[in-house]
Amino acid sequence: MLLKKLLLLLLLVWTAQAQVRYFPFIENFDSVTPPALPPGWSTTTNRSSTGDFTTTKSTPRSDSNAVISTNSTISQSLISPIIDFANKEVDTLKFYERRSSTHNSGLIIEASTNGGTTFPIILSDTFHNPGTTSYVLRKLKLPAVLSNQPNVKIRWRVVGNGTGTSGTIRFDDITITARFYFDAAVRSIQFNPPLPFRGDSIRITANIFNAGLLSISNIPVEFYEDYNRNSKPDIDELFFSTIINQILQPNDSAFISTSVYTSQIGDRPIIVKTLLADDQNPMNDIKLIILAVGLPPRTLVINEIMYAPKSPEPEWIEIYNCSSDTVDLKNWKISNRNLSPKYNLTASTIHLKPGEFCVVTKDLSLFSAIHPDIESQIIQSFAIPTYLFNNNGDAVVLFDSRGAIIDSVRYSPSWGGTDGKSLERIDFIGVSNDSSNWGTSKDSIGSTPGRQNYLTPLQHNLCVLRVSAVNYLYNNTIISVSIRNTGRQPVDNFEVSLYHDKNQDTIPESTELISTQIITSQLLPKDSISITFQWLNPALGKNILIAVVNFPSDMRPKDNIVYNEVKISYPPNSLIINEIMYQPKTNEAEYVELFNPNNEAIDISGWKISDKPDTGKELKINVICHWLFVIGVGEYLVIASDSSIFNRFSYLTDSKYRVIINKNLMSLNNEGDNVILNDLTRTTIDSLYYLPKWHNSDVEDVNGRSLERINPSMPGTDRRNWSTCANPLGGTPGKQNSIYTITVPSSASLSFSPNPFSPDGDGFEDATIMCYQLPSTTSLIRVRIYDARGRHIRTLADSEPCGSTGDIVWDGYNDKRERVRIGIYIVLLEALDGNGGSLLTVKGTVVVAAKL
Numbered sequence: 001m002l003l004k005k006l007l008l009l010l011l012l013v014w015t016a017q018a019q020v021r022y023f024p025f026i027e028n029f030d031s032v033t034p035p036a037l038p039p040g041w042s043t044t045t046n047r048s049s050t051g052d053f054t055t056t057k058s059t060p061r062s063d064s065n066a067v068i069s070t071n072s073t074i075s076q077s078l079i080s081p082i083i084d085f086a087n088k089e090v091d092t093l094k095f096y097e098r099r100s101s102t103h104n105s106g107l108i109i110e111a112s113t114n115g116g117t118t119f120p121i122i123l124s125d126t127f128h129n130p131g132t133t134s135y136v137l138r139k140l141k142l143p144a145v146l147s148n149q150p151n152v153k154i155r156w157r158v159v160g161n162g163t164g165t166s167g168t169i170r171f172d173d174i175t176i177t178a179r180f181y182f183d184a185a186v187r188s189i190q191f192n193p194p195l196p197f198r199g200d201s202i203r204i205t206a207n208i209f210n211a212g213l214l215s216i217s218n219i220p221v222e223f224y225e226d227y228n229r230n231s232k233p234d235i236d237e238l239f240f241s242t243i244i245n246q247i248l249q250p251n252d253s254a255f256i257s258t259s260v261y262t263s264q265i266g267d268r269p270i271i272v273k274t275l276l277a278d279d280q281n282p283m284n285d286i287k288l289i290i291l292a293v294g295l296p297p298r299t300l301v302i303n304e305i306m307y308a309p310k311s312p313e314p315e316w317i318e319i320y321n322c323s324s325d326t327v328d329l330k331n332w333k334i335s336n337r338n339l340s341p342k343y344n345l346t347a348s349t350i351h352l353k354p355g356e357f358c359v360v361t362k363d364l365s366l367f368s369a370i371h372p373d374i375e376s377q378i379i380q381s382f383a384i385p386t387y388l389f390n391n392n393g394d395a396v397v398l399f400d401s402r403g404a405i406i407d408s409v410r411y412s413p414s415w416g417g418t419d420g421k422s423l424e425r426i427d428f429i430g431v432s433n434d435s436s437n438w439g440t441s442k443d444s445i446g447s448t449p450g451r452q453n454y455l456t457p458l459q460h461n462l463c464v465l466r467v468s469a470v471n472y473l474y475n476n477t478i479i480s481v482s483i484r485n486t487g488r489q490p491v492d493n494f495e496v497s498l499y500h501d502k503n504q505d506t507i508p509e510s511t512e513l514i515s516t517q518i519i520t521s522q523l524l525p526k527d528s529i530s531i532t533f534q535w536l537n538p539a540l541g542k543n544i545l546i547a548v549v550n551f552p553s554d555m556r557p558k559d560n561i562v563y564n565e566v567k568i569s570y571p572p573n574s575l576i577i578n579e580i581m582y583q584p585k586t587n588e589a590e591y592v593e594l595f596n597p598n599n600e601a602i603d604i605s606g607w608k609i610s611d612k613p614d615t616g617k618e619l620k621i622n623v624i625c626h627w628l629f630v631i632g633v634g635e636y637l638v639i640a641s642d643s644s645i646f647n648r649f650s651y652l653t654d655s656k657y658r659v660i661i662n663k664n665l666m667s668l669n670n671e672g673d674n675v676i677l678n679d680l681t682r683t684t685i686d687s688l689y690y691l692p693k694w695h696n697s698d699v700e701d702v703n704g705r706s707l708e709r710i711n712p713s714m715p716g717t718d719r720r721n722w723s724t725c726a727n728p729l730g731g732t733p734g735k736q737n738s739i740y741t742i743t744v745p746s747s748a749s750l751s752f753s754p755n756p757f758s759p760d761g762d763g764f765e766d767a768t769i770m771c772y773q774l775p776s777t778t779s780l781i782r783v784r785i786y787d788a789r790g791r792h793i794r795t796l797a798d799s800e801p802c803g804s805t806g807d808i809v810w811d812g813y814n815d816k817r818e819r820v821r822i823g824i825y826i827v828l829l830e831a832l833d834g835n836g837g838s839l840l841t842v843k844g845t846v847v848v849a850a851k852l
Contacts, residue, residue, distance in 0.1 A: 029066060043069075077158065079116060102167035105169075109138075183212035184216055198293055276661055300406055393413060395410040457486055475846050479534075479535055491551065580592055604629050607676045750842055768812075774805070774840065780801055781797050
């Protein structure tokens with residue numbers, strides 16, 4: 001801006017004289033108010049008495065004016081001011097021409113050496129309509145005949161041989177160059193570094209060029225800093241001067257350098273001036289350039305990035321001023337990893353004070369709807385695309401108004417910030433591209449726009465990291481609570497309490513307190529400590545534990561509490577494997593029955609059951625169920641491979657029976673297999689390896705018959721505690737086992753009820769129930785009935801399996817289905833012991849009577 005003012009000032013001086021003496025001469029027609037021509041310029045009046053060519057604001061090539069004429073059928077001319085080429089060698093003429101499509105007259109450029117009396121020197125061929133309505137560049141080499149001529153004028157003559165009466169022709173940005181005999185010019189000024197920061201030492205280098213036709217030497221050069229901003233090199237602004245003693249031939253250059261120190265930010269106008277004694281062209285003796293000094297890198301930092309928001313939240317970034325300066329964000333820019341293009345944050349003045357945050361987003365309304373209480377400044381940048389940052393990894397680059405990079409972050413999803421949560425910088429002092437200095441926001445809303453990041457350390461802050469079971473055994477439960485000092489100051493003398501959230505309301509209540517420990521040792525910043533609690537008589541299965549830190553100086557108490565589900569194992573045989581159907585009949589289901597023999601209900605969600613893996617295959621562990629499923633005290637659970645179990649055992653459809661159909665149940669091997677029951681901690685609660693020889697050896701066909709546990713309190717691995725189901729259905733899933741025995745009678749006995757009975761079909765005492773007790777856990781029995789004369793009349797059982805006790809019904813009929821006569825009958829029970837093979841015989845009498 002200062003340089004433009006200087007050039008404009010010089011231009012006004014030259015045009016006021018109405019004679020061109022210095023070069024390059026540039027006329028853009030912007031110094032006048034239309035329709036007037038600049039001083040020294042003239043035009044014919046062939047078309048209009050007020051002048052054929054006028055200035056206009058309509059369609060200039062450069063702001064704000066151009067010169068125009070209308071009607072290609074009339075000859076019209078535009079004439080330059082007097083151009084003084086004395087002691088100069090002419091060079092070129094350049095101008096831009098723009099025509100409407102109907103302006104088809106020829107155009108000739110001519111020159112006069114007698115001040116415009118005549119124009120005998122033709123500078124160009126005839127220019128015709130170029131076939132475009134845009135500006136085109138016309139460039140002419142000026143003839144040598146014009147050199148050293150003091151009264152030259154140049155004329156742009158529209159011939160008038162066209163047909164378009166409304167056609168227009170425009171000229172703009174006319175440039176005439178010439179070379180002087182003695183001309184030292186300041187060609188350029190460069191800074192190193194080109195975009196300096198406060199505190200840098202800057203090398204200023206000026207290129208001094210011999211623009212004349214003859215050699216020059218002893219060229220004084222001066223450097224100024226334009227403190228008063230008047231665009232002039234005042235004597236009190238001089239900070240360095242020197243003399244170029246070498247001889248510069250035409251078109252040669254010399255480089256002069258000096259250094260300055262930058263202690264303040266902002267623009268510093270630098271002027272370089274040459275003072276050649278015989279210089280004929282003061283136009284290029286002075287050059288002014290702005291030295292723009294910016295804040296050092298990471299004065300402002302990218303502090304938080306929302307690159308993967310959940311709809312409808314827009315993308316946004318947060319900027320933090322970690323300097324002691326107030327920074328104007330006007331014309332600052334951002335980009336992603338593609339550094340071009342850069343997107344302007346704001347064209348307005350927005351001051352960011354030290355320690356303040358600023359949020360930048362594309363859509364202010366959507367952002368404010370999600371974050372309505374942001375107190376910091378929010379910039380809505382319309383220039384930013386809706387989707388600027390890549391969710392799979394990208395960069396965020398912050399540029400100051402000069403285009404210098406102030407901060408940049410090249411992030412990856414592995415750093416955090418996915419799934420609608422922001423990526424937070426931990427410490428603004430830390431390195432921007434250090435992945436350990438970034439992480440996913442742990443704030444309750446998933447981000448912290450306009451305020452201190454959740455991950456940024458506070459002065460005093462303890463954080464409960466986790467609560468977990470070190471040892472989850474029912475008889476030795478150790479709970480660990482991990483605490484970290486995430487603040488900047490050491491911490492000591494704080495309390496840690498452990499609660500069992502029995503009612504699962506996430507509120508630590510005094511009645512739920514397990515224990516409290518006071519920690520007096522010092523915990524340094526970023527250090528962690530693990531505190532162990534012994535939980536006596538823990539609740540078995542799934543439990544919610546709450547760990548709480550009590551530290552009065554804590555500046556973020558909301559992370560002083562943590563919840564976690566802790567699983568405590570069950571004691572062995574909390575549930576037992578009670579019945580196994582490993583060889584069902586064709587198209588029927590395998591099943592395993594579990595029994596709860598204890599005095600506490602058990603939730604089996606997450607429990608697992610498995611068998612022995614096939615050779616070369618991994619152990620297949622099947623989760624029984626993933627939902628809450630409680631087995632009450634004394635209840636049974638049937639786990640079946642498919643629903644065909646209901647075909648044989650139809651009573652299981654009653655809701656009182658607990659059945660789980662699990663198609664992923666292991667396939668039980670007919671030749672023997674493991675059955676392993678694990679609780680939710682994978683602790684083995686019961687296991688066995690059954691074999692076919694566990695069946696009653698006297699039962700010839702065990703197909704479709706289950707193996708039943710005789711006594712739940714006896715070991716499941718003892719083959720003597722298992723035998724063949726005695727129930728006619730072949731199994732007792734969901735019910736007490738048919739061979740269930742607590743104590744074995746010391747001797748055999750028979751009893752009958754009622755006795756006598758009357759099988760006359762009247763519905764009263766028509767049958768008798770024979771109850772037997774045997775001194776054996778499993779047997780095969782044969783029951784026969786004889787009359788008083790010793791004749792065999794009925795067989796009630798023949799080699800049927802049974803337990804130590806049982807019942808058999810006699811309906812008073814013989815084997816021929818004839819009702820027997822009134823009298824005394826003898827019942828003979830023979831039992832073959834399934835374990836030892838010994839034979840036992842017991843007799844009893846029953847009376848068949850009739851009504852009186």
